[in-house]
Amino acid sequence: MAAAVTGASDADVLDRIRDGKLIETVDQMSDAYLEGIIRILTVSADTELISAPAYYNAARHAPSLNAFGSATAIIQDELGHAHIAYRLMRDLGVDTEEVIYERAPARFKYPYAFDVALDSWVELVVANAFYDRAGFTLLGDVFRTTTFGPWKRALVKVDKEETFHLRHGENWCRKIAQSAEGRDELQRAVDWMFLLTIEWFGLPDDLKRHGEQLNFGFKGQSNDELRQTWMSTAVPLAKELGLEVPARLDETSGKYVIDCPFPAQFDVENKRWLLGEGAISWDGVLSRWKDRGPMNEQYVETIQRGKRGLEQLIAQA
Amino acid sequence: MWEVYARRKFEEPLAHVGTVAADDPHLATVYARTIFNEFTWVEMVLYPRPSSVTAIKT
Numbered sequence: 001m002a003a004a005v006t007g008a009s010d011a012d013v014l015d016r017i018r019d020g021k022l023i024e025t026v027d028q029m030s031d032a033y034l035e036g037i038i039r040i041l042t043v044s045a046d047t048e049l050i051s052a053p054a055y056y057n058a059a060r061h062a063p064s065l066n067a068f069g070s071a072t073a074i075i076q077d078e079l080g081h082a083h084i085a086y087r088l089m090r091d092l093g094v095d096t097e098e099v100i101y102e103r104a105p106a107r108f109k110y111p112y113a114f115d116v117a118l119d120s121w122v123e124l125v126v127a128n129a130f131y132d133r134a135g136f137t138l139l140g141d142v143f144r145t146t147t148f149g150p151w152k153r154a155l156v157k158v159d160k161e162e163t164f165h166l167r168h169g170e171n172w173c174r175k176i177a178q179s180a181e182g183r184d185e186l187q188r189a190v191d192w193m194f195l196l197t198i199e200w201f202g203l204p205d206d207l208k209r210h211g212e213q214l215n216f217g218f219k220g221q222s223n224d225e226l227r228q229t230w231m232s233t234a235v236p237l238a239k240e241l242g243l244e245v246p247a248r249l250d251e252t253s254g255k256y257v258i259d260c261p262f263p264a265q266f267d268v269e270n271k272r273w274l275l276g277e278g279a280i281s282w283d284g285v286l287s288r289w290k291d292r293g294p295m296n297e298q299y300v301e302t303i304q305r306g307k308r309g310l311e312q313l314i315a316q317a
Numbered sequence: 318m319w320e321v322y323a324r325r326k327f328e329e330p331l332a333h334v335g336t337v338a339a340d341d342p343h344l345a346t347v348y349a350r351t352i353f354n355e356f357t358w359v360e361m362v363l364y365p366r367p368s369s370v371t372a373i374k375t
Contacts, residue, residue, distance in 0.1 A: 021375065076351070080351070080352040080353075080354075083337075083348075083352055084335060084352070087335075087336055087337070087338060090338065091336075153333070154335060157334070157335070157353065157355045160355060161355060
């Protein structure tokens with residue numbers, strides 16, 4: 001991925017951070033800092049972008065015009081967040097037109113969870129409650145701790161809107177959970193979506209690469225700490241709704257523990273975890289992520305075809 | 318490239334809220350109003366980035 005020419009060494013960057021200054025421009029970055037910040041921004045931008053077609057697929061099942069309006073407002077927010085992150089990448093020398101419109105679908109860097117179709121309104125609002133909570137957890141941490149000034153300032157708006165999305169999910173879940181049938185449907189969604197969100201936070205700390213994410217202060221919490229932060233509000237929400245999730249608070253350690261084989265094999269066609277087969281290695285999970293899931297090509301095509309169509313129209317003129 | 322400034326109240330100064338990329342000011346205006354719609358602003362102004370002059374940099 002092409003990038004701008006940097007003007008500082010790793011030691012310069014670390015000195016600047018120790019002085020309490022933010023990194024503002026490429027000439028204040030080292031090659032490693034630039035490469036690292038582009039990597040984390042790409043994941044953030046791709047995740048926001050792909051959430052739009054994923055949410056739209058499910059928003060079509062909205063139970064009312066008002067509900068459809070709320071869902072499309074969320075989709076518009078997500079596209080705005082994607083725009084902001086890609087814009088920052090452009091300032092770092094990345095050809096974002098190529099990244100968005102010419103990259104192969106399998107090379108997009110967003111969580112595997114979005115490759116599994118959201119097929120109903122219930123699944124959409126659980127996604128708001130779980131996936132947007134994951135986004136809020138990750139970006140809230142970045143906002144508090146990142147050393148890249150332009151991203152920190154941009155996240156004021158993003159965090160505010162992600163809070164609205166997860167509240168939207170929570171409020172709809174509470175409404176749906178009032179009936180036994182509604183609670184059953186929520187439970188079926190939670191059964192496959194909970195562990196996919198737990199996976200969202202990535203490799204456990206003892207297997208994690210990219211140490212520069214913490215050293216350079218791109219983010220503050222480790223993957224395992226972020227997973228704990230997410231569970232600290234997601235598990236109580238599930239409990240409040242009367243839903244079963246495979247995680248609980250361990251009173252002794254004060255930490256949330258996962259109560260099932262994890263990581264596990266996922267039957268993506270039937271959207272269910274094969275927990276009876278026991279835990280698998282993270283290599284197995286990485287392999288599934290690398291292959292991408294069933295909706296990957298369709299969602300990327302949805303994003304890319306508009307530009308291709310316009311170019312064809314202009315060429316015909 | 319356009320720098321976007323806005324304010325929520327008349328007694329507040331304009332503050333930087335983000336940037337948009339667009340080839341002309343009309344499209345830049347549409348993008349800015351659509352993307353930075355998190356508040357009901359009383360004023361939003363766009364400046365082309367090339368017009369900026371750095372007076373202090375630390």
